[in-house]
Amino acid sequence: MTGTPLLVVDDIEVVYQQAILALRGLSLSVDAGQAVTLLGANGAGKSTALKAVSNLLRAERGRVTRGRVLFEGQDIGRLDTADLVEAGVIQVLEGRHCFPQLTVEENLISGAVSRRLRGRALRAALDRVYDLFPRLVPKRGINAGYTSGGEQQMLAIGRALMARPRLIALDEPSMGLAPLVVEEIFDILHRLRDEEGISLLIAEQNAAVALRHADHAYIVENGRAVVDGPAADIAARPDVRDLYFGLSASSERTPHAPGAPVLTESP
Amino acid sequence: MDFLLEVLVGGLLSGVMYSLVAIGFVLIYKTSGVLNFAQGAQLLFAALTFVSLVEREVPFVAALAITLGAMVVIGLAIERFVLRPLVNQPPITLFMATLGLSYVIEGASQLLWGAQVHGLDLGIDDAPIEAAGIFISQFDLFAAGIAGAMVLALVLFFRKTRTGLAFRAVADDQVAALSVGIRLPRVWVAVWIAAGVVALVSGLLWGARLGVQFSLSLVVLKALPVLVLGGFDSVAGAIVGGLLIGAAEKLAEVYIGPLFGGGIEGWFAYVAALAFLLVRPSGLFGQKLVERV
Ligand SMILES: Nc1ncnc2c1ncn2[C@@H]1O[C@H](COP(=O)(O)OP(=O)(O)OP(=O)(O)O)[C@@H](O)[C@H]1O
Numbered sequence: 143m144t145g146t147p148l149l150v151v152d153d154i155e156v157v158y159q160q161a162i163l164a165l166r167g168l169s170l171s172v173d174a175g176q177a178v179t180l181l182g183a184n185g186a187g188k189s190t191a192l193k194a195v196s197n198l199l200r201a202e203r204g205r206v207t208r209g210r211v212l213f214e215g216q217d218i219g220r221l222d223t224a225d226l227v228e229a230g231v232i233q234v235l236e237g238r239h240c241f242p243q244l245t246v247e248e249n250l251i252s253g254a255v256s257r258r259l260r261g262r263a264l265r266a267a268l269d270r271v272y273d274l275f276p277r278l279v280p281k282r283g284i285n286a287g288y289t290s291g292g293e294q295q296m297l298a299i300g301r302a303l304m305a306r307p308r309l310i311a312l313d314e315p316s317m318g319l320a321p322l323v324v325e326e327i328f329d330i331l332h333r334l335r336d337e338e339g340i341s342l343l344i345a346e347q348n349a350a351v352a353l354r355h356a357d358h359a360y361i362v363e364n365g366r367a368v369v370d371g372p373a374a375d376i377a378a379r380p381d382v383r384d385l386y387f388g389l390s391a392s393s394e395r396t397p398h399a400p401g402a403p404v405l406t407e408s409p
Numbered sequence: 410m411d412f413l414l415e416v417l418v419g420g421l422l423s424g425v426m427y428s429l430v431a432i433g434f435v436l437i438y439k440t441s442g443v444l445n446f447a448q449g450a451q452l453l454f455a456a457l458t459f460v461s462l463v464e465r466e467v468p469f470v471a472a473l474a475i476t477l478g479a480m481v482v483i484g485l486a487i488e489r490f491v492l493r494p495l496v497n498q499p500p501i502t503l504f505m506a507t508l509g510l511s512y513v514i515e516g517a518s519q520l521l522w523g524a525q526v527h528g529l530d531l532g533i534d535d536a537p538i539e540a541a542g543i544f545i546s547q548f549d550l551f552a553a554g555i556a557g558a559m560v561l562a563l564v565l566f567f568r569k570t571r572t573g574l575a576f577r578a579v580a581d582d583q584v585a586a587l588s589v590g591i592r593l594p595r596v597w598v599a600v601w602i603a604a605g606v607v608a609l610v611s612g613l614l615w616g617a618r619l620g621v622q623f624s625l626s627l628v629v630l631k632a633l634p635v636l637v638l639g640g641f642d643s644v645a646g647a648i649v650g651g652l653l654i655g656a657a658e659k660l661a662e663v664y665i666g667p668l669f670g671g672g673i674e675g676w677f678a679y680v681a682a683l684a685f686l687l688v689r690p691s692g693l694f695g696q697k698l699v700e701r702v
């Protein structure tokens with residue numbers, strides 16, 4: 143692995159509609175071939191951080207007002223989303239966002255529109271996705287709107303893969319799915335990282351699963367990354383266990399005041 | 410019985426022309442959520458430009474090509490200078506923008522070509538021909554043929570090409586389309602050009618039937634009941650809706666008209682659409698919301 147990380151988010155501030163401050167100086171980095179997870183409470187800023195990375199803020203009238211996002215050392219702040227997809231960064235949106243009236247296969251093909259694939263090259267790219275997600279094969283001719291939540295999540299990931307990304311940002315891939323399906327999806331993400339060297343940036347509410355599968359974790363609070371470290375270390379921290387696993391007895395303590403930092407940098 | 414059939418066929422044929430106008434709306438509505446009120450003005454501009462060129466001795470084919478070029482340029486300009494700056498604005502803002510646009514286009518047409526009424530002769534007789542024992546207007550047949558071919562071409566384009574797939578993706582979920590790297594402005598440009606071509610074809614057909622004059626832009630009002638019936642977001646709905654309205658209108662004119670002392674063709678479609686709206690607000694083929702969380 144080289145010295146410079148693949149993705150660097152450097153002290154960014156994000157404002158929605160010129161009024162709502164969603165990120166206040168968030169920094170993180172993802173190395174090539176690394177799976178990084180962002181954990182944090184509702185409204186902490188995880189989705190916003192992902193959208194800043196894949197340049198999807200503009201569609202929600204959000205803007206990076208300070209700091210930079212670097213992909214392979216290049217400032218990508220001015221690229222539009224399509225350029226960024228071509229450069230190798232793609233996002234799998236929260237709630238999957240498959241195209242409901244397109245068939246499963248058409249959904250996959252739509253992911254390759256930017257690559258202008260046709261004929262045999264397109265077939266090969268499709269087969270690769272079907273290999274990873276055999277569950278999609280019998281559904282290929284069915285409208286995506288009629289497939290199950292798990293299948294839609296697989297489809298959304300498959301569709302992203304059709305663009306040949308080097309970094310995939312995933313927003314809550316486990317949302318609303320049964321534990322077994324979640325495992326299946328994270329196993330495939332694992333394979334993508336190991337076999338294809340694709341880097342992953344995963345925002346998750348399901349901290350237990352995410353920490354088990356990620357290499358590195360950041361905890362986001364009030365628009366900042368307040369703690370980070372190897373996933374195993376983070377999982378072992380008692381304060382994190384309290385907050386995100388609800389495992390220990392002290393999880394019944396009174397909630398912290400809104401806005402006050404809950405976690406502090408470990409000594 | 411033959412008479413009934415004759416009325417029915419006549420109605421269906423004029424229905425195809427309604428379908429074509431309605432499709433112009435659906436294309437833009439599906440991809441950008443804009444109800445393009447300027448469609449009528451575009452249609453008028455196309456017909457007026459064509460007829461004025463022909464009157465100035467420009468050969469038929471050249472006039473057609475020049476008008477087509479003009480429609481493409483207008484489509485590009487609308488996308489670039491009106492809609493792109495207004496991206497992510499609420500639908501009512503976009504609708505108002507196209508409303509304003511329609512006056513700009515109508516004004517420009519008048520400035521450019523004057524305000525008099527022109528006859529447009531596409532070289533097709535309106536004489537009825539006999540087929541299978543019933544009489545059909547030759548012009549209606551021709552117009553329906555052209556409109557039908559146009560509709561078929563559009564459907565094939567959207568089903569079979571990469572741009573067509575991108576179009577349907579954008580129509581389905583704009584944010585998702587953006588996230589997978591589809592260039593929305595390119596799709597919008599393609600759609601506005603397509604809408605310009607539809608305006609050209611329907612402008613010539615309607616212009617030949619009604620005469621080219623400013624009231625021609627009101628033809629789009631005829632598309633509204635079709636859209637109510639077929640759903641604003643369904644190409645198939647626009648086709649079927651157009652046929653239904655065309656047929657219903659003619660049948661009503663002949664069979665119920667006398668009860669009202671005739672002349673119900675003008676408003677029957679709107680009443681039918683209103684009644685239908687109360688029963689099925691999303692139209693026959695409107696978006697069945699298939700969604701899962
Ligand atoms: N489109 C938007 N317009 C205005 N404010 C927004 C928008 N999206 C998010 N916000 C605000 O930005 C802050 C961060 O939201 P964000 O969605 O990034 O949090 P999150 O960590 O992903 O939360 P969750 O776990 O609920 O998904 C919140 O205060 C939220 O209200």
Ligand SMILES: [Mg+2]
Pocket residue numbers: 188189190236313
């Ligand atoms: Mg979120």
